[in-house]
Amino acid sequence: MPLNDRDLSWLSFNHRVLGMAADPQVPLFERVRFLSIFSSNLDEFFRVRMPALMALHHIEEADTAVLPTVQEELKKQLQEFGQTLTKQLLPALKAEGVHLYYGEEIDAANKKPVKDYFYNTVLGFLQPLTLELDKPVEMFLENNALYLIVCLEDGRHGIVNIPSSNLPRFLRLPDKQIVFLDDVIREHLDFLFPHKKVTGCYSIKVTRDAEIDVEEFSGHLLDKVEDMLIKRQLGVPTRFLYDARMPDELRDSLAAYFRIANVELAAGGRYHNLKDLAELPMQSGNSACAYPPMPAAPVAPLEGDGSLLDTIKQKDVLLHVPYQKYDYIVRYFNEAATDPDVKEIYVTLYRVASGSQIVHALISAAKNGKQVTVMVELKARFDEANNIRWAKRMKEAGVKILYSIPGLKVHAKVALVKRKRGFHWDHIGLLATGNFNESTARFYTDHILLTAHKGITQELELLFVYMQTGITPTRYNFMHFEDLLVAQFNLVDRFTAMIRREAENARKGLPARIVIKLNNLQEKQMIAELYAAADAGVEIDLIVRSICCIVPRKGIRLRRIVDRYLEHARIFIFHNNGEEEVYMGSADWMNRNLHRRIEVCFPVYDPVYRQQVKDIINIQLADNTNAVILDAQIRNIPVTREPGEPAVNAQKGIYAYVHQR
Structure with missing residues (x-):
């Protein structure tokens, strides 16, 4: 049975998020927000999925392990991320009067407010240390915390924390100029390491494994989870992100010092944790820089x-x-x-x-x-x-x-x-x-x-x-x-029966159609049922936002929508020879949801609301602006709009539809 890899399909979703950051049709400030979402998603991927991939890599044959393919895709996406930020968004922000210093020398006129902020606010949160890289490790790098490695003239090295969990990541200066907290500290390294000339400075961070099984712990469940939260912060590294400008010798010395494996090393830019771009203080007199207001409708x-x-x-x-x-x-x-x-x-x-x-x-x-x-x-x-x-x-x-x-x-x-x-x-x-x-x-x-x-x-x-x-x-x-359809009881059996009923109707020459909207689709049994239904002649439309392991084929159409709002609903529509059944609920079709969780899906009995759900789904299936088609290689293929065909944006269309009710 053909299946796409779950991690590569997730990376395909995050690439679609990155695509929104690069799309000039998206308002500028929203593009910056999508860039921060991409970065935040990637941090979670390294905390949750990368440990499993690294473990599998050690036990699988080299030609079956997916880790090298994942690493290659990550490298490609991170390069695209850097290009989008530095070549597109930062110049566009500057054109709107929002100047974010990005590796630039801070203007002389702004030196004084940066200095005042450092001494009056930042200094009290800093813990500068001198490292002896040829001696046993003397400190622990906190999960996803930011640090600067400082090279000193005498051949020694210093390290200083960037306290972004205590202070804003960005300092707003006069005339819409903005400086990273990192650079506020870089400007004053000579104060933190006196009597030693600074010859270099590079940013680093460590991402640690977040997947700790609560069943490992004994005692009351509340105590178990509280213990787990402590252990999570002490998890093994899954990524050591460093400034790519760092000399190889220093990188290798730091890896040995902090006990980082080669497979965990990842080159990055001057700044890390760019999910913080969501906090960038952006203002403009141009209303086109943000999405227009969409006030919620009364009922x-x-x-x-x-x-x-x-x-x-x-x-x-x-x-x-x-x-x-x-x-x-x-x-x-x-x-x-x-x-x-x-x-x-x-x-x-x-x-x-x-x-x-x-x-x-x-x-x-x-x-x-x-x-x-x-x-x-x-x-x-x-x-x-x-x-x-x-x-x-x-x-x-x-x-x-x-x-x-x-x-x-x-x-x-x-x-x-x-x-x-x-x-x-x-x-x-x-x-x-x-x-x-x-x-x-x-x-x-x-x-x-x-x-x-x-x-x-x-x-x-x-x-x-x-x-x-x-x-x-x-x-x-x-x-x-x-x-109700309840996982652990009747949910899998009922969904299976409804899929098979559509397949039987198709074999009888009756109309047969299934429309499903999910966040994630990975469970093999349900995918096998959909394949069998498609082979029987059932027309299947799937809207899957994130992980999607099914491979599109004849009878199975697959699309993804990433836009202003996060598509989160799960909807299931079965034609049933004209007596349609419509369900909604909490359950994605993942192993965890169907077999290791209590999930509830509920029927929509009222014919007016059933029609509303169908209308909303049809608007999403008609989207030809933000929707993409997923092909067999999990690539995001833009929907082609025919000449003269009106543009349809699903979320704008649903907003208009709902406000007419």
């Missing part, structure tokens, strides 16, 4: 003065964020926290905002005497510390906290409110394709169903019973999932 049924919970009780509401207001989700939790008839609240939390209003509402609910149960996924990578902090605060307020499930991550995005009026209980559910996070909701495209559907809400309650008790829902104990 008429939820705009009234009455209870939002009452409105949902009467009729389902499907939200399309960020095109529509996310405020209603915060209001859902706020009302539940204060409504005297609400007795119980259940919610899963995977990634929450650092100042989450939703979590504050849950804390208030508990203090208001309600029974609040929250499944906090402590193993959400890189959000563990934030989740631990919130979990402790909620527990102190009386919230019942469920700390994950051994061997599983709870990735589902669901909530349930139980309200008692007289002798009657209302169940009001919330099911989403994205996290309950007010911050990311501004730029992640997701869909959220608010519903009182009896079957869906009863099965939500059943799911929370399972997460609390571990009692497995089955037909034999009269607890099982029918409306």
Whole structure:
């Protein structure tokens, strides 16, 4: 069965992000933002995927190991990154009056404010040391921290930290001139290393392995994860990034001193951690330098003065964020926290905002005497510390906290409110394709169903019973999932059955079509089912943002959309001989999602909303400006627009569509 490599397909996605930074049709300041996203993504790749690739390289035959191909692709992309920044973006910024010093001598007029900033602000954060490179290592390089290696006239070397985690990476000077924090320090090395002439200065950083299995640890899960966070910062190096101008002899000496293997050495530019470009203080009188405002649309049924919970009780509401207001989700939790008839609240939390209003509402609910149960996924990578902090605060307020499930991550995005009026209980559910996070909701495209559907809400309650008790829902104990598709239970079987039904319809000569939108597609069983369906004559359209291991062939069309907003929703549409079934949810088709997580996909029953979802998908399939076609080599091939054909941008088109509802 033909499959594309998952890591090369991810690099193809990040190359598409880089392509947005190089695209002159993208507003200038947004191009800088895409460059920072590319850099941030790459750091995570080195922390999460590179350790596995390096391990495989040691055990696989040379002709099967993918590491050399990955390294070659990384080298090519980093060269393109440097060209895009230095040859395109920096000159374009300067033309707009935004001058970022990039290896240039700072103007004499700016020496004084740089000097004042160094002595009054920066100096107190610095720890300059002299290194004895021929002696045992005397210091530890922190993960992704920035350092300057300083060459001294007497043949010795110094090292000084760049405190970008404590101070802004950029200093704004008069007349829209900007200088790196790195260069503020470079200007004053003679003060840090007195009586020794400085003969050279080069930047370095180490990226460390972030993949530490929580199952390694013994004891309470909360303690395990807190221990893991400490160990992560001490992980083995996966990349030693150094200024390419550094002499080879010095590079090799540093590698030996810090115990860096040759395979971990990576040449870079003068500056590292260019994800910090997202913080670049850019201003211009030219409005074309940024995306125009796209204010979120109100949803008429939820705009009234009455209870939002009452409105949902009467009729389902499907939200399309960020095109529509996310405020209603915060209001859902706020009302539940204060409504005297609400007795119980259940919610899963995977990634929450650092100042989450939703979590504050849950804390208030508990203090208001309600029974609040929250499944906090402590193993959400890189959000563990934030989740631990919130979990402790909620527990102190009386919230019942469920700390994950051994061997599983709870990735589902669901909530349930139980309200008692007289002798009657209302169940009001919330099911989403994205996290309950007010911050990311501004730029992640997701869909959220608010519903009182009896079957869906009863099965939500059943799911929370399972997460609390571990009692497995089955037909034999009269607890099982029918409306919801839940990983570990029926999700894989149901998706498989729906794909096979389309294949059978195609063999009968009936119309057969599948449209799927995912973040990642890698699980072999599901790919095999799609191949078999295509061979049977099913027409399959896939929109896959990131990792994509399926190889396009006859009947399988594959595209990717990278634009202003991060495409994040998972949508599944099966033609079913005209009786279409539409599902949405949290589950990508990856091994981890289908076999090692609790995921929930939910049906869209309301015909009006089902049509909205289909219309939105059709707009994305018609995109001929930002969409690219993925070919068998995972290359991003721009969609060709025929002469006279109108331009279609999916996100602009969806924004207009949603505002007409």
